[in-house]
Amino acid sequence: MKEGLIKAAMLIVAALAAAASSPSRAQEMDGKALFLKNCAACHQASGKGIPGAFPALAGNSFVQGKSSEVASVLLKGRGGMPDFSDSLSDRDIATVLTFVRSNWGNKADGLKADDVSALRATLGLDPFGNSVMSNKH
Template sequence: MKEVLIKAAMVIVATFAAAVSSPSRAQEMDGKALFMKNCAACHQATGKGIPGAFPALAGSKFVQGKGGDVATVLLKGRGGMPDFSDSLSDRDIATVLTFVRGNWGNKADGLSEADVTALRAALGVEAFGNSAMSNKH
């Protein structure tokens, strides 16, 4: 009986551990998928960019700096970089930035959907899904 209880406890612990770790793994996969779909053409799958054309994200001090500064680029664009305010939700922006800020040697904290939503409001960028023509890319 004791062995059965120990095995049952181990199964419960393993199931709980898998459930707890799944959201972050799922978010990482979602972040990678979003990056590949929206960013990799310019910044490359490796995050190394194309010198003279598209900046590297890997090892970038800017990318690892203030999360709000990086999110502002996605919400408003900068230089040749388009804004993604109409084509990515606040959750998607937070997810892709969390992926970028934590990969290729980058070691910055991620952003939450609430962080991006608050920044969008502070910048006066229209809420996602409110424009007549979404997805301008």
């Protein structure tokens, strides 16, 4: 009986360790949820956008390019796209961009919250949470 409890405890510990060492699945799910909530209305759930109105993110060379340039668009906006600097945390921006840069045939490295925080500072933007919340979206 005691041996069975020890084996069960070891299996639970192993499962938790595997889940902790593989955040990509959880991050992918979070990234997808963030994308659907904040981006899909324009860029579509498929990432194919709306021709002539909203660019496709699927197979987009800019999206797969330099991560700081892609993150800058979310932090500052561009063209008709609003900025998300006041409405998404650095973690959320990194998570959604990691999702976008690795789905629909895109094959680019993800970002970390620290990358976005550093970029925010470089761009002279207030740290997330220090700004008055806006009603941009």
